[in-house]
Each structure stands twice: as C-alpha cells, then as structure tokens.
Amino acid sequence: IQIMSRGLPKQKPIEGVKQVIVVASGKGGVGKSTTAVNLALALAANDSSKAIGLLDVDVYGPSIPKMMNLKGNPELSQSNLMRPLLNYGIACMSMGFLVEENEPVVWRGLMVMSAIEKLLRQVDWGQLDYLVVDMPPGTGDVQLSVSQNIPITGAVIVSTPQDIALMDAHKGAEMFRKVHVPVLGLIQNMSVFQCPKCKHKTHIFGADGARKLAQTLGLEVLGDIPLHLNIREASDTGQPIVFSQPESDEAKAYLRIAVEV
Numbered sequence: 001i002q003i004m005s006r007g008l009p010k011q012k013p014i015e016g017v018k019q020v021i022v023v024a025s026g027k028g029g030v031g032k033s034t035t036a037v038n039l040a041l042a043l044a045a046n047d048s049s050k051a052i053g054l055l056d057v058d059v060y061g062p063s064i065p066k067m068m069n070l071k072g073n074p075e076l077s078q079s080n081l082m083r084p085l086l087n088y089g090i091a092c093m094s095m096g097f098l099v100e101e102n103e104p105v106v107w108r109g110l111m112v113m114s115a116i117e118k119l120l121r122q123v124d125w126g127q128l129d130y131l132v133v134d135m136p137p138g139t140g141d142v143q144l145s146v147s148q149n150i151p152i153t154g155a156v157i158v159s160t161p162q163d164i165a166l167m168d169a170h171k172g173a174e175m176f177r178k179v180h181v182p183v184l185g186l187i188q189n190m191s192v193f194q195c196p197k198c199k200h201k202t203h204i205f206g207a208d209g210a211r212k213l214a215q216t217l218g219l220e221v222l223g224d225i226p227l228h229l230n231i232r233e234a235s236d237t238g239q240p241i242v243f244s245q246p247e248s249d250e251a252k253a254y255l256r257i258a259v260e261v
C-alpha cells in the first residue's frame with residue numbers, strides 16, 4: 001500500500017472525547033455500520049456510567065440515521081457547534097443529518113474533506129467516554145484523513161469470512177498499521193446461519209476465514225456475529241438488536257465484543 005502523504009500531520013483530540021474506536025471494513029455490505037451501531041449500544045449497556053457517541057463519516061452512504069431512527073438537522077450551540085442527535089442514549093452525528101435523505105452526495109475530494117473536517121471538529125459532543133466512528137469502506141482519503149487528524153484508541157475491522165472480503169480487510173489492517181493506529185482485532189460477521197426451523201447451521205460465506213486472516217496478521221478475533229434475520233430487521237426498522245432484543249444470542253455476541261474493546 002502506498003500512502004500519499006508527506007509525513008503525519010499533527011493529531012488533535014476531539015474536545016471532550018476520551019477514547020475513539022473506529023469501525024472499518026475493506027468492502028461495503030459486510031456489516032460495518034450494523035456493527036458500529038450495536039457496538040456503541042453494547043458499550044453503553046455494559047457500563048451505564050459511560051457516555052457514548054456515534055460518528056458516521058461514511059459520507060457517500062450514511063447508514064446511522066436509519067439504523068438509529070434519527071433524522072433532522074442538528075441545532076447549533078452558542079459557540080456555533082453542531083449538537084448531536086440523541087437516541088437510545090447514544091449521541092449521534094452523521095453526514096445524513098446534513099443532506100436530504102434521498103439526495104446523493106456527488107462531491108469531489110475537496111468537498112468531502114471539508115465535510116469530514118466539519119464532522120470531526122464542529123460537533124459539541126459534551127463529555128464522551130467512547131466515540132465509535134463508522135468509517136466508509138476501503139482505504140481512501142476519508143480513512144486516512146480521520147486516522148491522521150485525531151488520536152485513535154484503536155480500530156476494529158469487520159469482515160465476512162469470504163476470501164474477497166478478507167483480502168480487502170487485510171489491506172485495511174495494513175493501512176492502519178502504516179498510520180500507526182492500533183488494530184484491536186477483527187470481527188467476523190455473518191459467519192454462520194442457523195435455520196430457524198430445523199436448526200441446521202450453514203456457513204454461507206465460509207466458516208473461519210477471519211480467524212485465518214487474524215493469525216496471518218497476528219491479530220485477535222474479537223468475536224463472531226451470526227447471520228440472523230433479527231439483526232437485519234432490527235437495523236432496518238431503526239431498533240438495533242442490542243437495544244430491542246438485549247437478551248437474544250445475537251445481541252449477546254455484540255455485548256461480548258464490547259467487553260473486548
């Protein structure tokens with residue numbers, strides 16, 4: 001991987017934010033946003049004294065508004081900072097709050113960068129213990145810019161156990177290494193599907209691809225999330241599984257991962 005940058009710019013913490021966890025993936029559609037949302041809720045559920053925020057920098061395809069059942073424009077504080085929108089106890093900010101719902105973001109790099117700058121620097125988070133950042137998929141400008149501008153506690157990389165997704169997850173992990181962001185581990189998503197009728201288990205995308213990649217990279221697998229209809233339905237209806245069905249096995253998988261992070 002080549003990183004087109006002249007040295008690392010100086011990182012400046014986000015005011016009031018103690019720890020930043022970024023959730024990344026090599027490919028789109030592997031469950032990165034679903035993981036980011038449920039991880040944020042799981043961090044809050046595991047320790048109710050902690051204040052959690054969720055920042056969606058997936059500029060071209062923001063999913064957080066729908067998954068967290070939020071819409072509208074952020075209000076401005078007295079110092080002209082955007083106030084996050086709140087649901088299920090999580091403070092959220094997303095590109096989706098700044099553009100119309102069905103309006104595509106057709107922007108060149110410079111405009112995207114200025115939006116990222118706004119999302120990183122012009123939000124009044126108050127005091128947060130953890131800010132979970134939903135990155136765009138891949139290893140482009142936005143990922144680099146976020147990694148180089150704010151101190152990041154660690155990155156988690158989401159992948160399905162499929163070769164094509166793992167190859168890109170590998171690149172993602174290498175990118176974080178190059179910019180000195182610690183990779184906390186991999187999350188293997190959609191690893192097993194259990195038929196709700198006969199209980200037979202099928203590894204639709206392969207069984208343990210992320211485990212093998214983790215071994216190759218010397219990383220941990222933080223957990224496995226099954227492919228489950230309830231996870232998809234919960235996200236689509238804006239009632240994420242960790243919030244709406246905290247006692248389910250699927251929610252428990254996220255809750256266990258939050259302990260590892």
Ligand code: ADP
Nearest residue numbers: 028029030031032033034226227228231232235
């Ligand atoms: P990404 O952020 O990687 O593009 P999303 O989180 O948007 O991926 O997930 C893509 C789709 O897959 C969504 O419809 C989501 O609800 C669904 N999905 C994600 N993880 C699971 C899972 N473990 N089981 C069932 N559906 C899932």
